[in-house]
Amino acid sequence: MLEAKNINFSYRRGIPVLQDINCKINDGEFVALLGHNGSGKTTLTRLFMALDHPRSGQILVDGNDIVKMEPADLADKIGYVFQNPDLQILADTVFEEVAYGPRVKKLTEDSVKKQVDDALEAMELTDLAQSYPRLLSFGQKRRLGVASALALGPKTLILDEITNGQDQAEKAKMMEYLQALNEKHGVTIVLITHDMDVVRRYARRALVLTDGKQVFDGTPKDLFEGSYPVENWGLRRPLASVLAAAFQVSASNCHEFCATVAKEAK
């Protein structure tokens, strides 16, 4: 469980980046964190991972204040995938990259190998285990970031814009995988994204930040099909919501929309 209580944060004195944020993310949720560029999404998740600490307020992970913690203390609870995959790369092979977390945790070599093999297989990177990470394609680096985050079997995954730079097929595969992790294994997913079609289709809750303030907490359906000023918040309504509103039906994706309209036309 992740909880932000009355959070205020600034990188530099006098310029507030997060203001009075209060939110709780329960185990098993699939939450999209949304907002315009610079609204504070990455900053908020960095606080959950103890990469930074708030100027005031509290961040709780499973009920514990993390003010004295460092990212390594949280690595087996929360897997974090960075917005820029190049920033995450530390090792010389894909295998060693994914092994980094398990090695810091001082797991036995057998456990390290098992954890890494499983994570690589899940992200379809097994054949690239001995490759140099920086030479991977952008999409492969994204998957490598997710594999590294998965390697310690965390119960929460925070993913910062991981569908950027991926084609439709890669994106769909990644999202189906995250959905299965969430539904079958109960992994909590916090997804930062600018892709509203992904939000409408996969997320069950949306949090919206604007200029460091929380302006919405509810379902994607309410967000996009209600009367909220989503465009003013820098969000684009997903195609399925635009079509659904025009035809006065409800649909979370274009496939569902077509099926509903076809059924009603009969």
Ligand SMILES: Nc1ncnc2c1ncn2[C@@H]1O[C@H](COP(=O)(O)OP(=O)(O)OP(=O)(O)O)[C@@H](O)[C@H]1O
């Ligand atoms: N290391 C830093 N030092 C100073 N200011 C920063 C730093 N990182 C971010 N900021 C500023 O903090 C604000 C919030 O940035 P943040 O990266 O959290 O936004 P974001 O919602 O993730 O944006 P994007 O969608 O572009 O990734 C912005 O005004 C940004 O310029």
Ligand SMILES: [Mg+2]
């Ligand atoms: Mg960001």
